[in-house]
């Protein structure tokens with residue numbers, strides 16, 4: 149068989165399997181699912197005039213979210229990126245610090261660090277979770293850091309290393325308790341980027357509860373959406389209060405005076421977005437069931453294929469299956485772009501995984517460990533149409 153014929157076979161095998169799941173529909177990568185009280189709550193905002201930064205849906209959304217996740221406090225913000233930025237600044241990351249982030253993530257994880265004036269320091273992810281592993285991180289930091297005063301510095305750059313932002317990739321939970329231990333050993337602030345992991349659990353505990361704070365995203369393509377939006381969760385009431393204050397221009401409560409006690413942000417989630425969020429949270433259990441059902445549909449469709457497989461959660465982990473993926477076997481990785489193009493030509497929305505962040509222009513000179521696992525996953529993962537509506 150010629151290699152052109154071989155490639156044709158690979159493409160056909162993959163596209164037939166995907167079509168057996170999505171049929172004639174051609175949804176986006178992850179379309180929102182509005183099946184509940186969305187219109188009703190939005191109309192309430194319009195009718196009452198409370199569409200902006202004041203209104204009852206914002207605290208209600210915060211309470212509902214905190215209850216679902218099992219967090220003490222939630223602070224709703226305009227998007228996940230600003231949530232990460234605010235959490236880092238509010239917890240004490242300073243300009244010139246280094247912050248440990250995975251090389252494999254959406255760019256926002258690194259942008260938030262840079263927006264805080266700090267420098268992202270990239271580390272590899274593990275094969276098992278696709279996120280940072282405690283063992284790998286501990287040995288890397290032991291070789292990299294040296295104690296200076298109260299904290300630790302990067303022995304090559306001399307910069308203080310002050311925080312760790314692991315990410316639960318595509319809804320697969322990392323061992324956040326293990327990472328919290330490592331963070332404790334090296335005096336690092338732990339902020340979980342849980343943007344993709346609403347409804348994901350590690351050994352029965354919801355993601356986002358292991359560190360000082362965690363951040364969710366409610367962008368249009370996430371598990372639930374508020375249009376645009378995000379939230380920070382924390383167990384600490386003082387931190388919650390500080391973050392809420394910073395998110396609302398650091399304005400001091402007063403009947404009429406405009407008095408602000410520091411430089412603040414305009415990051416508070418508007419009421420109209422929170423209204424959407426309250427309706428979406430009501431349907432979250434059903435959405436999670438659909439995402440799991442869709443995972444099973446793809447797993448069945450890809451079973452027995454020689455070119456790769458559908459990755460599943462590991463023992464003890466519960467993934468929300470936010471984005472469905474297909475992992476090409478290494479010997480077929482060379483065909484990744486041809487497969488992506490063939491799918492796109494047929495109107496099937498597929499995407500590669502994010503290009504590892506240490507290869508992006510703004511971060512090429514940032515400190516980084518070697519990242520063979522991130523590079524390998526990027527070379528062979530294909531993200532599939534993942535809209536929950538596909539599960540019927």
Ligand SMILES: *Cc1c(COP(=O)(O)O)cnc(C)c1O
Nearest residue numbers: 227228229254256257343365367
């Ligand atoms: C979506 C996402 C964010 C941020 O989300 P926005 O709400 O779009 O700002 C951050 N990190 C990761 C890993 C994400 O997937």
